[in-house]
Amino acid sequence: MTADLIPDNATRTYDCRQAFAEELITLAAEDPRIVAVCNDSVGSSNLVRFRELYPDRLINVGIAEQDLVGVGAxxxxxxxxxFVSAAGPFLTGRATEQIKTDAAYNGLPVVLCGQSPGLAYGELGPTHHSIEDLSWMRAIADLAVAVPADPAQTRAAVRWAAAHEGPVYLRIPRFKIPSVTPEGAPFEPGRAIQLTDGEDITVLAIGTLVSRALAAARTLRAEGIGVRVLNMTFVEPMDEEAVLRAARETTGLITAEEATTTGGLGAAVAGLVAQNRPVPMRILGVPRQFAPTGSTSFLLEHFGLTADGIAAAARELLSHEHD
Known part of the structure; x- marks a missing residue:
């Protein structure tokens, strides 16, 4: 499925946390098995209304993330x-063992909701940057890892996760982002959504970087460079067929994620193409370092996680190919 290069409403932005909360309430009205578990994060998880409507179906374990996941299991x-909800860095960092052993090893349908992931807590510094979570979660067997790119995908992710028979890790963005999902687009494990056509470069993006990849594609198209943009959505299981097709049909690949480059989307794509279809690549994200303290916009600019940064990577990749 291919959309227009930039949707008409791309200048408007939306809050994925609100979409998460609204869809969870809708599901709870339909299914009495839906419960929420949080770690003294009712407000930051947007669960205030859920608590008002279903006070006996929200469990607040306090600031105890290992208990949080254990109770969920x-x-x-x-x-x-x-739906086990907490700030991304603490859910994944403090409770990795419980996620691995209690939820994934036992194959239990626990929906792990990492709120405000990536660099969203910018001013709070490295302790609150949730940039390692994709690397950690992707390493755990039988755990699906999904990164919605806008409110529509967030709603679809919540509904899909509630019906999934195994454990899931969902990233719920904090800062507002444009709508990028075509109407009727599927939300399925291992299935990417192609948003633009192009024969020169493929940009494989997730989450908050998808809209920035689309903006880069618009800039590059004006320069005569065709960019295929794939919203990968699932880091695990990944759409391997779409990746390998892009490796065959375009000159090079660029991955873009609001996460470290050591084990997330970029590492997954690189491992796949290196073994099956070697192709020039650039992996955009946060290098293996503690990101500094600063606003989210400053940090994204600092690490080149912008439309301009993606476009520059594409030009550089093509220039080396033509040398």
């Missing part, structure tokens, strides 16, 4: 569908 084992 217990509820799932008892036949409920728990």
């Amino acid at each position: 217990g509820l799932a084992n008892g036949g409920l569908i728990p």
